[in-house]
Amino acid sequence: QKEVEQDPGPLSVPEGAIVSLNCTYSNSAFQYFMWYRQYSRKGPELLMYTYSSGNKEDGRFTAQVDKSSKYISLFIRDSQPSDSATYLCAMSATGTASKLTFGTGTRLQVTL
Amino acid sequence: ETGVTQTPRHLVMGMTNKKSLKCEQHLGHNAMYWYKQSAKKPLELMFVYSLEERVENNSVPSRFSPECPNSSHLFLHLHTLQPEDSALYLCASSQDAGRNTIYFGEGSWLTVV
Numbered sequence: 173q174k175e176v177e178q179d180p181g182p183l184s185v186p187e188g189a190i191v192s193l194n195c196t197y198s199n200s201a202f203q204y205f206m207w208y209r210q211y212s213r214k215g216p217e218l219l220m221y222t223y224s225s226g227n228k229e230d231g232r233f234t235a236q237v238d239k240s241s242k243y244i245s246l247f248i249r250d251s252q253p254s255d256s257a258t259y260l261c262a263m264s265a266t267g268t269a270s271k272l273t274f275g276t277g278t279r280l281q282v283t284l
Numbered sequence: 285e286t287g288v289t290q291t292p293r294h295l296v297m298g299m300t301n302k303k304s305l306k307c308e309q310h311l312g313h314n315a316m317y318w319y320k321q322s323a324k325k326p327l328e329l330m331f332v333y334s335l336e337e338r339v340e341n342n343s344v345p346s347r348f349s350p351e352c353p354n355s356s357h358l359f360l361h362l363h364t365l366q367p368e369d370s371a372l373y374l375c376a377s378s379q380d381a382g383r384n385t386i387y388f389g390e391g392s393w394l395t396v397v
Contacts, residue, residue: 180324204384215288215374215388216327260327269317269378269386270340274326 178275191248195261195275207246208260251282287311288389296395305360305392307375315381316358321372334381365396
């Protein structure tokens with residue numbers, strides 16, 4: 173079993189839709205959770221960072237962590253074609269980057 | 285100017301060639317990283333440098349040789365690579381090795397023929 177599972181997609185939605193991207197994990201020690209966005213042929217960029225459980229909102233983006241279910245989500249409201257990218261989840265038990273475990277990424281396509 | 289700059293962006297090399305990837309960060313960070321990204325696989329951490337000292341080497345074959353001459357620059361020297369080494373190589377930096385918010389460069393696409 174992989175430590176972090178992420179559906180590779182592609183996920184295709186119409187413009188304006190609410191998008192839900194998810195990761196599940198097996199290591200109950202994980203407490204730092206991140207979402208990265210990676211455009212085609214570019215490096216990943218940090219989108220959201222959360223610690224422990226709960227929700228965090230930033231504009232159209234909401235990150236949600238449910239540690240009891242070992243499940244994290246990224247919601248995108250009013251999706252735009254510019255949101256078309258691959259979204260990577262990442263998590264760690266400690267606060268060190270070298271211990272980050274990444275998902276394989278979900279490719280999102282927002283169509284006009 | 286982006287925070288983490290990588291050159292070249294694209295590289296094609298034969299299995300007997302020697303080439304180098306270069307990374308420069310303009311963020312004043314003290315830790316730098318090399319990652320490998322292959323299709324349908326999670327990012328794989330290759331090397332970690334903190335204040336120019338290698339602090340982590342994740343069982344990477346010796347045909348990959350990192351060099352960190354100062355806290356702003358990181359190189360990955362490549363020698364006698366295999367076709368399966370074709371991937372996107374990402375450089376990243378963080379304020380220090382104890383932080384988990386890392387900032388990636390745009391990557392160097394490597395094709396080994």
